[in-house]
Amino acid sequence: MISLDLIQRTAERLMEKAAIEIPEDYLDGLKATAAVEDGDLSSFVLQAMLENYEAAKEDRRAMCGDTGCPRWYVKMGNEARIEGGPIALEAALRRATARATHDIPLRPNRVHPLWRTDHDNNVGIGAPEIEYGFEPGGDWIDLITVHKGGLFGTDYRMLFPSDGIQGIRRFFLDSLVAFGKRGLACQPAIIGIGLGGSKDACMVLGKRAACLRTVGSRNSDPRIAALEDELKVLGNSIGMGAMGFVGKSMVVDCNIEVGYCHTGGMQMSVHAFCLSSRRAVARLWGDGRVEYRTDPDWFTDYQRRETVEWTVPQDQNEFA
Amino acid sequence: MDRSAGPKRIRLSTTPSREDLARLRIGDVVHLDGLIYTAREGVYMRACEQGDALPMDLPHESAANFHCSPAATVEADGSFTMGAVTATASFRFSKWIGEWFRLSGAKLIIGKGGMTSADYREHFVPNGAIYLTTVGYGTGALLGRGIKGVKALHWREDLGLAQAMWVLEAENMGPFIVESDLEGNSLFERENERISQNLARVYEGTKPAVLRRFGETDDRSDELIG
Known part of the structure; x- marks a missing residue:
């Protein structure tokens, strides 16, 4: 009992x-992102975030x-x-x-x-x-x-089988570009994607993919794992970094979860966790x-x- | 990080002179000293729409309006525990900002994500004000360190802790990035313009959804298919 x-x-x-201690997997992921970031302002922001995590732990402050x-x-x-x-x-x-x-x-x-x-x-x-x-x-x-966190960085769309991977790529980019401007998505973040299910199940899958999977984890289906890799690279090639400044750090990792859906549909949701992946x-x-x-x-x-x-x-x- | 290679860093008063502000360039990093107050939709609605008198002497006491709700607690004895502080997105406050400048004489608007250069030209430039954005977003612990105390808490009963007007004592509080200058230029818009030049290439290998949505067309007679 x-x-x-x-x-x-x-x-x-x-x-x-959760409020005070940044999870180690995300911290390592952000450090790796910061190491390759070459945009001046984006780099400054990432360094400030790394200092902020230390300050939070030292002061026991959120x-x-x-x-x-x-x-x-x-x-x-x-x-x-x-x-x-x-x-x-x-x-x-x-x-x-x-x-x-x-x-x-x-x-x-x-x-x-x-x-x-x-x-x-x-x-x-x-x-x-x-x-x-x-x-x-x-x-x-x-x-x-x-x-x-975040009021921004989440979206849902009913796609169809004929939209295919090209349609998935498009909606992924649309979401990142739309919410990444001015940094409203609090990027770079773990991006969770839900595919299939029904509208509500798709949102739940995507949110859980963002919040309940760690940086570096991969879906057990190797073809989905390959798509996770592909979308991570795609997101980081937009030319946008932290706070929407010129850079290449949008996605610390991309996690995809799927559920069986109606034969005619291909629901898709995109969720950005945030810089404080609590x-x-x-x-x-x-x-x-x-x-x-x-x-x-x-x-x-x-x-x-x-x-x-x-x-x-x-x-x-x-x-x- | 080699700090000499990073952006310029400046200490700034929360009651800055025009000369102080004229020296700032978009992309500079600022730390603040002096009193700073929070005001967002709750305060704006009371002051700008209901015409309630401001509970403090502005801009004499402070010319720095922070779009923020702190993670803070009022203890049983009336004292405050200040946790982390982070800004909220400012674009939502555009409708009140002109009237707010008239009432408050603010010179610094501090928040998340900036406002539009149209807002800067229409409201900020005539009032000699600039916009400072928080960094990250979410350097809440660093910003919390820069707050030495709570001087007052106004309109708490009516507005609740998140929307109340917190008057905070700032010392070397930051970092903030200068998002707009006295001419109304926007750092975010400059960056967006540079990023947009790359977008067509990034979108290669994608295609529009077979079912469109309103917003992707403004023609409400459009069937949205195909």
Whole structure:
């Protein structure tokens, strides 16, 4: 049984880590990007960002003043049991969100869409979002918080099979060029792309591709992995860098996730995470153990399964 | 990084003289000293549309308007905990900026992403003001270090923490990049022009979507297909 107290305390710690500590994979990716950037202003911006990450950690202060919209992904091993059940879990995550907003502090960004009323704690109707996934075996839960930034840098389009790869390239470029001007997408960023599903599923896939996969990860389908490489190079060849200045750093990495869709369509979504790619993860066990990490490891073979039945592959039994 | 090769760095008062501003070139890097206040749509609506009197003496106390909501907390004893500060996108405030200059006498508008050179020529140049953009975006921790205290918090009850008017004491606060000069030139527009020259080549190997969208045509009788 995983205790509620442990869940809430861990969730508060995750909120702080996400807001303050840039994940190592993104930091390495940004350093690699900075190393090849030759635009004067773009280079200055990237160096300032690298200094900013250090300042945040030294001062234990949020990386960015816009601390985004905190959200939660909960992945449960099939054998996990939670004290009080899922209702108690959700209450603990809402309490942790409100408390961490005050204590860190985070900006209380969340308001009612029409009345603009504000609880000053990032909690409200539908906020924070809590999404779930499950894994075979496992007596643990993974708590993942993402503080997604940016009002800009996300778009959706219904493409069709006849649009093909050329149409995918076009919409990818359209999104980066449109949102990259003046740096509104807060680039260079991890760009997530959703392909297929339905409109809502496509948006979810793209957002998860941006927020729940690390820099350097590749889709398990080698042809999709090749497209990820191709689009990363394409995005960095626009001639645009950080803040929309002349340069070549738009995409720290490009991650694509797919879902089966209607035979006539090819939905596509594009999501830019931001320069403060805020995510933090912890695995909690019933015996009270907690392990922190920055890789959500969301897209397992199980999450990408395409068969009716699922059996754990023989060589993965030891991890199950 | 070899700083000598980077952009020019300048310390600037938040009540700058015209001569101070005339020396700045687009692309210069600025750090600020003095009082700076936040004002965005909430403050603009109260001041410009409802005609409420400003709660501080502007531009005497500060001529620096920051498009920002800080990540900050008001503690039970009334003290403030200041976290990170980062600007919000300024283009959305164009409709109020002319009236705001008249009311506030601001000389520095600080925000994210700049405004259009049309706004600069129409509103900024006649008021002798320039635009400074934050860097990144998201050097919130560095900017937070440059804030030495909160002098006042106005209109909090009515507007909430995010939209309230925060009066902040800045010391060597930055970096900011000079986006517009006293003649109304825009750094972002200069950069966009240079980037646009390359775009046709980048778009080779792509094709328009078979189903278009309104916005890609303004003809509402267009069927959008083909």
